[in-house]
Amino acid sequence: MKKQEMSTQKTTADNFDAFIADMASLHMSSDVEFLVEGQRLPGHRQVLAKRSEYFRALLCGSMLESRQREVRLEVPLEPFKAILEYLYTGKLPLSSLDVDMLIDVRDLAHFYCLGYVETLITGYLQQKMSVSNVCAILNAAKRCDLEQSIEECQTFMDQNAYDVLKHDSFQMLTKQSIEEFLRRDFFNVPEVDIFRAVWKWSDKKSQGGHQDSGLARTSPPHEYR
Template structure:
């Protein structure tokens, strides 16, 4: 009886080890019936954590990126591995490929720090306060996953108060899908949007594109005229056609 009772904990421990093993590894059968490749599931995460630890300790870093008076020690190969911008910078014979210190311009240092942190952790926190700067910086530096994440974020939280701003930003950053989604939203909810401050700040070209759309959803045609007059009252010096100086 004692031997049997002692074997049960051992069996339970064995099962636990097997469960843990299968959580960590997965097997992929090859063409050979007696050959398998074992892949550690946590390996990518462990590698990233190790690289980030090296970065934070300034170990084996081969470049310091300078942005807005702040310094970011990094590993060239980490940044080049997923950013075409940095791959071109560090592998195409540019001056920066051999410099120990490289200046990054046109990006806020706080936002750049978030991008660097993402490179080593695969995580980034997006909010209303930083989404515009993150989108612009990720678009500039070819952090395409963050670019897409920003677009998803803005589409998810789109409403009548921000859809015009989102559309203008998407157009400026060449985010085609988000531009299309936001334009569809504007056209669908036009009767609730045309008195919003962002709408009244549209350029002539942007206003014309909306008012001329076949998909503009309005309960009556007079609303289009009313929207145009509201916009003109807000910006009386704007012209649809500069030739001849004709105003709308």
């Protein structure tokens, strides 16, 4: 039974494509097309304007796009589909989206001033927070200046400092986050483990061309290897 449920579960992309097909079957003619990553997505100005202040200004205001049939958007395709589906249906299938996708959808919701969606995803990410994704969630929270989410991530990292330091995702933190992390309490994490993690982070940033890492660029002392 469980396998059957998993095999029949639709992704957001599948849901949106089915939704568009339903619109076509109802002969709902669109009056705008969004061009996103080379794909055309039909829309309806009045529907979107009613659901979002951003799209009201974009499609029905004095902006150039209000007079264009085709509107090109420099946004990621799948997260935009999820946002568009929400604007039409009021539904957002959180459980079918992975953490990276949820973060991308929340970033768009923040950009489009969809506070309810942003709050909904933030709460869901808090429930799903783990050692493997807390660094990604923290980076995203900082991009959107979500103070409560930032604090929750930092608290989780304090409580799971040893495992976070050991996990590969620690390498994705920004320099600012690393410095803030180092200023916090680590409970019983040995200093040698802290040093190794920060040195590995700095070494990876340097190899990637980030010359401003500014932390532990030299090789670790022999006793720390």
